[in-house]
Amino acid sequence: MSVLSQYIERPVEDGGAGIATVQISLIWPVTEKIRPPRALWVPFPFGRPLGPPNRPDVQLDVLRQTLGLVNQLTAPALVDYADDVEDDFTLEEVWSCPVTFPDIEPKNELESLNAQMRTEAQLLMPWFDEGLRARGRTTFGTSGRDANSIPEMLGILAEFALDARMTVPEGYAHPMPQLLRYIAADVRAFYTEAAISKPGAGFPSPEELEEWFFLHTVAGDVFYQVRDRLVSVDMLVLIAHGLDDDEVDSRLVLISGTTAGMALDIVRDRGPNRELLKVSASGSTGFPTGRFSRTIVPTTMQDRRRERTISTSAR
Known part of the structure; x- marks a missing residue:
């Protein structure tokens, strides 16, 4: 996906689509190495890129912050998710x-x-x-x-x-x-x-x-x-x-x-x-x-x- 986003963002004259892209990252080192144009790193387990189950507030916030990266002028950009919801994964x-x-x-x-x-x-x-x-x-x-x-x-x-x-x-x-x-x-x-x-x-x-x-x-x-x-x-x-x-x-x-x-x-x-x-x-x-x-x-x-x-x- 990271490589594909780079291709999509290329100018049309270079064979791309000239469209800004964003994505969610679960593995910081991999995303950092591949350098997609814009990515939001989230501290969630595999299979839960939007956060804990039954927490639509967190899930919508992740989506908002991810889509908000489209306004990031400098690329590549790898941004941390600006919230701490780790306690949601600690089961009572x-x-x-x-x-x-x-x-x-x-x-x-x-x-x-x-x-x-x-x-x-x-x-x-x-x-x-x-x-x-x-x-x-x-x-x-x-x-x-x-x-x-x-x-x-x-x-x-x-x-x-x-x-x-x-x-x-x-x-x-x-x-x-x-x-x-x-x-x-x-x-x-x-x-x-x-x-x-x-x-x-x-x-x-x-x-x-x-x-x-x-x-x-x-x-x-x-x-x-x-x-x-x-x-x-x-x-x-x-x-x-x-x-x-x-x-x-x-x-x-x-x-x-x-x-x-x-x-x-x-x-x-x-x-x-x-x-x-x-x-x-x-x-x-x-x-x-x-x-x-x-x-x-x-x-x-x-x-x-x-x-x-x-x-x-x-x-």
Whole structure:
């Protein structure tokens, strides 16, 4: 964005648009190095460039100060946000999910897994509805369906996780496995928007929400299983293209030695889905081989699945 703003501000005769630009910066050293024409640095966490949730006064002030930089005659200009709202991020109480899920571990049987996720969805639905009523908006909907389809979406993920089922249910516009990406986005939106909607609770950080979803919900574990299924197929495709084990680990952003330890077991015990292999090999997911799986589980959480077992053992 910083580089683009420099291009936009160029005079028309130099190939630009001659339009003044402003932007918000979350990382001072990076912005200082790239030197955009005008930027407002804000002291807020990633994902919250406008400030704390439920503080429209702060958010509007950030926007006003950012847009006000357009009157800054000298460029480049990197200006600090002229306010101190750090106390807004100090929670009066430690955040916890408003719903306590049944203390059960997911099993391999599809019906059991679906039943557990339906229970989660039923417990979260009232809080999701409350959040939608209070905020008047939602990020849910990338799959093209509404929140009433959550049980069906969870079932699609479970079927793929266990059997690599590639059938696209009626009513969805995207093919498999690309559909998984859109369903995963909607499922996470449903869970997180429900989790933050309990009145009076401290507002969680993005990291807390991420850890809660992936380490403490059945749906989060299914996401790991979906990712493992995708990674296993990508692994075979890359090996078939002549990459050695270390190169495959690097391409898939895996811990060193993962491919060496998994490849034989994947072929012998699990068996790849032939249709899925074709999709991965053709690159028709829209991502280079090895990157599509990272749209299901973020890089920050991909190596933390074992913490679920540790957490369960401690109870």
